[in-house]
Amino acid sequence: MLERLRCGVIGTGACGLAQLSSLLHCSQATAVAIAESHPKRAKEAADRYRLSRSYTRYRDLLDQPDVDAVLVAVPNDQHLQVVIDALTARKHVLLEPPLALTVKEATRMIEVARKTKRVFMVAQGLRLNRQTQLARQVIERGDLGEIYHARAFWVRRAGIPRIGSWYTQRRYSGGGCLIDLGARILDACLYLLGGFEVKAVSAVASARFGPRGLGESGWGGGEIDPKRPFDVEDFGAALLRLGGGRTLMLESAWASQAGAEVREQGIDFWGTKAGLSLYPARLFRSGDSGHETVNLNLPLAWEDEDPVHHFVRSVIEGRRPLVGLEESLQLQRIVAACYASAAAGKEIKLEG
Numbered sequence: 001m002l003e004r005l006r007c008g009v010i011g012t013g014a015c016g017l018a019q020l021s022s023l024l025h026c027s028q029a030t031a032v033a034i035a036e037s038h039p040k041r042a043k044e045a046a047d048r049y050r051l052s053r054s055y056t057r058y059r060d061l062l063d064q065p066d067v068d069a070v071l072v073a074v075p076n077d078q079h080l081q082v083v084i085d086a087l088t089a090r091k092h093v094l095l096e097p098p099l100a101l102t103v104k105e106a107t108r109m110i111e112v113a114r115k116t117k118r119v120f121m122v123a124q125g126l127r128l129n130r131q132t133q134l135a136r137q138v139i140e141r142g143d144l145g146e147i148y149h150a151r152a153f154w155v156r157r158a159g160i161p162r163i164g165s166w167y168t169q170r171r172y173s174g175g176g177c178l179i180d181l182g183a184r185i186l187d188a189c190l191y192l193l194g195g196f197e198v199k200a201v202s203a204v205a206s207a208r209f210g211p212r213g214l215g216e217s218g219w220g221g222g223e224i225d226p227k228r229p230f231d232v233e234d235f236g237a238a239l240l241r242l243g244g245g246r247t248l249m250l251e252s253a254w255a256s257q258a259g260a261e262v263r264e265q266g267i268d269f270w271g272t273k274a275g276l277s278l279y280p281a282r283l284f285r286s287g288d289s290g291h292e293t294v295n296l297n298l299p300l301a302w303e304d305e306d307p308v309h310h311f312v313r314s315v316i317e318g319r320r321p322l323v324g325l326e327e328s329l330q331l332q333r334i335v336a337a338c339y340a341s342a343a344a345g346k347e348i349k350l351e352g
């Protein structure tokens, strides 16, 4: 068994730097090298994390025999090629979400992961969150009864990544808040519901703030197109029909006039015995004195809460990561169906 996983990080923008920090605090991993196509950002990251090896071409990093795994944090349009090259070079891969731009790309990546028998995980951090894990236990115990409706939302007031960066151009990102925030909260919600099977979606997507240059957060380190195109949605919502007559309402926004006191991010379950609400974790049920709210006690820490730590342990201990590839592919199908529904203005049925 490996004692320490020797990792490289590809892309040292906002997320890549966070991954490097995680590696620094992970006792079972070492950051060996980085690859970053922008020379200035490459130098800054290498200096900050005291790494002697830094490449501007990621394939040079993949050629290094002492790199066991790579953490990939490049723009979405680069995921397909970088991941396939990394897996083919026999590196294990942790990829920042979303998996891919399209279902076709996602399918191809998963085929290569299966063929090369490498660990390939999408870093869906919300699933690993302590509250999500606690909620899973509560749901599995049957405390909610039958869950017939869920709400998942991630609604920011001014959270548009830098306007004109790859994030706001569909050909590089695959979409706006729906494929970004929406897909991530949906992943946690479906995980908690115990299955990714969705029968049909009816979605809307629109841009109300970005095209006017409003609602920007400053997130992301990539280049800005001087023409500042914005051709993605900054609001996206969907009604998902699940099996057994259950429903899920998804809402996502990069920018909005939602009230400051409203939770930015949350998942709610409505069950026949009780309701459960995340984040924070609370249970709602009828007691002797009417409705009562129970704040759930969280464990102080869970060592796998950080996706980088979870990935490293999964590789070292030969465990299957909590984020399965079939689920990640199904999530991509659901997101694609949402975009198709929004474009067509009608409900779209999913196959299978």
Ligand SMILES: NC(=O)c1ccc[n+]([C@@H]2O[C@H](COP(=O)([O-])OP(=O)(O)OC[C@H]3O[C@@H](n4cnc5c(N)ncnc54)[C@H](O)[C@@H]3O)[C@@H](O)[C@H]2O)c1
Residues within 6 Å of the ligand: 010, 011, 012, 013, 014, 015, 016, 035, 036, 037, 038, 041, 056, 057, 058, 072, 073, 074, 075, 076, 078, 082, 096, 097, 098, 123, 125, 219, 220, 221, 222, 223
């Ligand atoms: N898990 C999360 O919570 C979360 C949050 C935000 C973003 N993301 C995802 O993380 C990924 C990176 O996002 P970001 O915000 O760090 O973007 P970013 O623009 O800040 O950084 C991307 C970096 O990749 C570099 N790059 C581009 N192509 C490259 C290549 N071929 N080889 C090497 N380097 C290359 C760019 O120069 C840039 O420095 C995206 O897929 C994004 O959707 C995940």
